[in-house]
Amino acid sequence: MLSYAIRRLLGAIPTLFLIITIAFFMVRLAPGGPFDSERRLPAEIEANLRAKYNLDDPLVVQYLHYLGDVVRGDFGPSFKYKDFSVNDLIWQGFAISAQIGGLAIAGALILGLAFGTLAALRQNSAADYGVMAAAMTGITIPNFVMAPLLTLVLGIYLGLLPVGGWGQVRHMVLPVVALGLPQIAYVSRMTRASMIEVLRSNYIRTARAKGLPERITILRHAMRAAILPVVSYLGPAAAGIITGSVVIEQIFGIPGVGRHFVQGALNRDYTLVLGVVVFYGALIILFNLIVDLLYGMLDPRVRYD
Amino acid sequence: MIQIRPLFARATLAAALVVGTVSAAEAETIFHRGNGSEPETLDPGLSTGVPEHHIQMDVFEGLVAPGPDSEPIPGVAESWEIGDDGLTYVFHLRENAKWSDGSPVTAEDFVYAWRRLVNPETAADYAYFLWPVRNGKAISEGNAEPEELGVEARDEKTFVVTLEAPAPYFIDMLTHHSTYPVPKAVVEEFGNEWTRPGNIVSNGAFRITEWVPQSHIKAVRNEHFHAADEVKLDAVVYYPTEDREAELRRFRAGELDYTYDVPAQQIPWIQQNMPDQFRNTPYLGTYFYAFNVTAEPFKDNPALRKALALAIDRDILTEKVTQGGEIPAYGWVPPGMEGYQQQQLEWASWTQEQRNEEAKKLFAEAGYGPDNPLTVEILYNTDDNHRKIAIAVAGMWKQVLGDVNATLRNEEWKVYLETRDQLQFQVVRAGWIGDYRDPYTFLSYLRSDIGEQNPSGYKNADYDRLNDESTVETDAEKRMAIMAEAERILLADLPIMPIYFYSQQHMVADHVKGWEPNIMDYHPSRFITVER
Numbered sequence: 001m002l003s004y005a006i007r008r009l010l011g012a013i014p015t016l017f018l019i020i021t022i023a024f025f026m027v028r029l030a031p032g033g034p035f036d037s038e039r040r041l042p043a044e045i046e047a048n049l050r051a052k053y054n055l056d057d058p059l060v061v062q063y064l065h066y067l068g069d070v071v072r073g074d075f076g077p078s079f080k081y082k083d084f085s086v087n088d089l090i091w092q093g094f095a096i097s098a099q100i101g102g103l104a105i106a107g108a109l110i111l112g113l114a115f116g117t118l119a120a121l122r123q124n125s126a127a128d129y130g131v132m133a134a135a136m137t138g139i140t141i142p143n144f145v146m147a148p149l150l151t152l153v154l155g156i157y158l159g160l161l162p163v164g165g166w167g168q169v170r171h172m173v174l175p176v177v178a179l180g181l182p183q184i185a186y187v188s189r190m191t192r193a194s195m196i197e198v199l200r201s202n203y204i205r206t207a208r209a210k211g212l213p214e215r216i217t218i219l220r221h222a223m224r225a226a227i228l229p230v231v232s233y234l235g236p237a238a239a240g241i242i243t244g245s246v247v248i249e250q251i252f253g254i255p256g257v258g259r260h261f262v263q264g265a266l267n268r269d270y271t272l273v274l275g276v277v278v279f280y281g282a283l284i285i286l287f288n289l290i291v292d293l294l295y296g297m298l299d300p301r302v303r304y305d
Numbered sequence: 306m307i308q309i310r311p312l313f314a315r316a317t318l319a320a321a322l323v324v325g326t327v328s329a330a331e332a333e334t335i336f337h338r339g340n341g342s343e344p345e346t347l348d349p350g351l352s353t354g355v356p357e358h359h360i361q362m363d364v365f366e367g368l369v370a371p372g373p374d375s376e377p378i379p380g381v382a383e384s385w386e387i388g389d390d391g392l393t394y395v396f397h398l399r400e401n402a403k404w405s406d407g408s409p410v411t412a413e414d415f416v417y418a419w420r421r422l423v424n425p426e427t428a429a430d431y432a433y434f435l436w437p438v439r440n441g442k443a444i445s446e447g448n449a450e451p452e453e454l455g456v457e458a459r460d461e462k463t464f465v466v467t468l469e470a471p472a473p474y475f476i477d478m479l480t481h482h483s484t485y486p487v488p489k490a491v492v493e494e495f496g497n498e499w500t501r502p503g504n505i506v507s508n509g510a511f512r513i514t515e516w517v518p519q520s521h522i523k524a525v526r527n528e529h530f531h532a533a534d535e536v537k538l539d540a541v542v543y544y545p546t547e548d549r550e551a552e553l554r555r556f557r558a559g560e561l562d563y564t565y566d567v568p569a570q571q572i573p574w575i576q577q578n579m580p581d582q583f584r585n586t587p588y589l590g591t592y593f594y595a596f597n598v599t600a601e602p603f604k605d606n607p608a609l610r611k612a613l614a615l616a617i618d619r620d621i622l623t624e625k626v627t628q629g630g631e632i633p634a635y636g637w638v639p640p641g642m643e644g645y646q647q648q649q650l651e652w653a654s655w656t657q658e659q660r661n662e663e664a665k666k667l668f669a670e671a672g673y674g675p676d677n678p679l680t681v682e683i684l685y686n687t688d689d690n691h692r693k694i695a696i697a698v699a700g701m702w703k704q705v706l707g708d709v710n711a712t713l714r715n716e717e718w719k720v721y722l723e724t725r726d727q728l729q730f731q732v733v734r735a736g737w738i739g740d741y742r743d744p745y746t747f748l749s750y751l752r753s754d755i756g757e758q759n760p761s762g763y764k765n766a767d768y769d770r771l772n773d774e775s776t777v778e779t780d781a782e783k784r785m786a787i788m789a790e791a792e793r794i795l796l797a798d799l800p801i802m803p804i805y806f807y808s809q810q811h812m813v814a815d816h817v818k819g820w821e822p823n824i825m826d827y828h829p830s831r832f833i834t835v836e837r
Contacts, residue, residue, distance in 0.1 A: 030719070030720075031719065031720045031723045031724075032718075032719025032720055032722055032723045033719070035430075036719055036722040036723065036726075037353070037722070038722075038735075038736070038737075039353070039758070040726070040755075040757045040758035041430055041433075042433050042445075044442075044445050044446045044447075045428070045429070045430060045432050045433060045445060048425040048426075048427075048428040048432070048445065049428045049430070051425075051428070052426070052428040077497070080345050081343070081344075081345055081346065081518070082345055082346035082348065082351050082352075082497060083346045083347060083348065083497060083498065083500045083501065084518065089518065092517075092518060093518075093519070148550065148551075148554070151551075151554050151558075152554065155554065155558050156554060156557050156558050159558070162558065162560060163551075163554045163555050163558045163560065164551055164554070164555045164560060165520070165521070165544070165555070165560060166517070166520045166521075167517075167520070249519075250547060250548045250551065251548060251550075251551045252551070253519075253520070253544065253545070253546065253548075253551060253555070254519070254520075255517055255518055255519030255520035256519070259519065266717070266718065266719070267719075268719050
């Protein structure tokens with residue numbers, strides 16, 4: 001399995017190289033530049049700025065420079081946030097996004113699996129319909145509606161929780177809930193569907209026939225197979241969630257990495273956009289690898305060779 | 306997953322530290338201030354935005370400082386003399402002006418900061434702010450050495466500036482962050498990390514102790530500040546609040562004492578439910594549409610430009626569309642410029658019916674009518690308010706003039722800027738906020754030699770000449786008269802169509818005292834107190 005993981009990581013290098021190349025040229029194609037603003041800079045001053053950021057070199061030379069820096073793990077200085085390097089911005093933001101995202105995913109897994117299994121076991125009962133109706137609601141109400149609703153009710157009317165900011169544990173509650181709710185819904189729907197299928201399979205019948213307690217049949221045997229679609233969904237989804245949700249971060253004023261995606265692109269902050277895209281790409285590759293390794297542990301039919 | 310765990314640990318530790326400081330600080334007087342967006346940089350020489358300026362105004366102090374009502378008051382300079390030729394300024398620095406590490410602020414600090422600003426290697430956006438100083442422009446262009454800048458430390462506490470030409474607005478400009486002193490030793494030791502907490506040394510009423518990007522910046526009272534006794538707050542915390550709705554919710558929940566802005570669509574609700582905490586004051590800016598006078602149909606066609614400017618009802622636009630307390634604009638320079646006679650279009654006092662009649666007449670004179678309808682496109686950057694205004698304007702043109710087919714084109718901000726700079730439009734929406742309180746900051750915007758900044762491609766030799774004259778005239782009254790004449794030329798040519806003068810909205814909590822409305826929207830925290 002180790003050699004498989006190493007081979008996969010080596011295989012990721014050309015993918016990352018492609019991501020960097022395409023992203024590099026795409027951001028440069030976008031009209032406008034980092035120094036455009038309502039207040040036009042005098043030509044002499046813009047020339048000084050361009051020289052400082054090496055924007056006067058031919059694009060290919062800039063690209064090779066950038067590639068060299070990335071190989072050394074340096075994403076360069078931010079065009080917009082002059083007191084920080086792109087590495088600083090990404091790591092500071094990621095440390096926070098990962099906390100919120102990690103908690104939201106953990107919550108979604110536990111609650112989603114529980115609700116989904118419950119609904120599958122009591123198929124077509126009131127409990128099933130209740131859970132599935134709640135899940136549908138969770139999926140259809142978008143974040144940007146749910147988050148302000150939560151802050152209005154719990155923060156302003158009831159005064160129980162802060163409506164924004166960062167630093168204390170209570171600041172995490174509402175963002176985690178808002179981020180986790182739709183994930184709970186997805187996970188429980190997926191779990192229900194695959195659990196129903198698994199429960200009808202032969203090996204479950206065998207397990208029941210040989211008199212295994214229902215608890216063990218479900219948790220040890222059925223769950224292992226039913227969780228597979230959830231795992232393959234959560235791999236890429238987790239990469240997205242722990243790199244931050246722009247909407248959630250904006251609404252709750254959380255200093256995560258997510259808003260760098262949007263702000264970086266809008267500001268034409270070339271280095272920041274590229275840094276975040278490469279970072280995100282690397283995370284997706286990593287999570288896909290983790291998913292594949294988990295598959296091996298969960299599904300006895302999968303072998304790595 | 307192994308990679309993530311130490312990160313969790315580090316972040317949890319950081320969170321624990323923050324919790325600690327917050328609960329210990331509960332007894333202090335802290336002002337929680339919504340501050341727009343995350344600062345690009347806290348380096349006063351490099352920053353460009355308004356949110357940065359609000360922080361820097363508290364943390365640094367220039368030769369001249371903004372008072373509670375934004376009027377310039379002596380800052381690091383206790384007094385100053387201006388030579389008879391209007392070219393030499395001698396500033397006498399306070400004996401007790403100190404950096405937050407206790408060392409004295411000297412004339413050398415200003416010499417260093419100003420040379421640094423114009424040095425091409427610094428690549429400062431605001432280098433041109435010091436172009437009025439002798440050799441300032443030449444240094445920016447690389448044609449002179451930074452040491453040749455017209456500044457001199459005559460002795461430790463005497464700073465002498467020599468200008469290229471008289472600039473009557475020079476003292477007003479010195480409240481701007483680009484002219485603040487910076488601590489040479491710290492800048493040279495830490496490079497672009499010198500503004501981080503722990504490194505930064507500053508000379509204002511507050512000093513920075515925490516900076517969590519996208520979360521908050523905390524500054525505590527600087528005991529070495531020359532007027533530290535008068536500063537009533539123990540600390541100020543600035544929060545980036547890009548989402549205005551979220552900012553309002555945090556204000557309502559009591560987490561913020563002051564908001565940077567107010568969401569326009571909530572203003573009617575606020576006026577009904579929390580009117581006492583709502584502040585709406587005129588702001589030094591003009592919102593306008595520019596005609597591209599270098600291309601058809603607006604080239605050499607003042608009658609058509611005037612017809613379109615007449616045909617829009619500015620009262621409806623401000624009262625029904627924007628609803629933010631803006632003032633209908635019939636001139637280019639906004640009100641509030643001391644000593645300046647505000648200029649207005651000759652039809653400013655007419656009723657809208659009279660204007661509509663005149664508009665129809667001019668429209669026909671320009672050769673448009675049922676046989677030759679006008680097709681025109683309005684360009685604006687993606688934003689709900691700009692879209693609403695463009696729809697209303699297009700509707701008014703159609704309604705009053707009949708044969709107008711106005712289409713709308715919206716572009717993302719940076720794309721829009723590029724389109725505008727290249728004059729690839731017919732009508733474009735734009736806005737201009739003054740840098741300092743002098744009509745010149747508005748009039749120079751439409752000079753033909755200003756480059757791409759001039760949004761309509763306007764060129765009038767008389768207008769440019771009057772602008773030049775206004776920069777050398779030393780008699781204040783004559784100078785204002787020259788600028789008024791320039792504005793009259795502009796309003797006769799109408800390359801731009803003024804729509805409204807900006808206003809700025811804030812929420813200010815009842816327990817915040819000492820907040821004074823003013824046209825620059827400067828509210829230094831050193832004059833503010835919080836009485837809970």
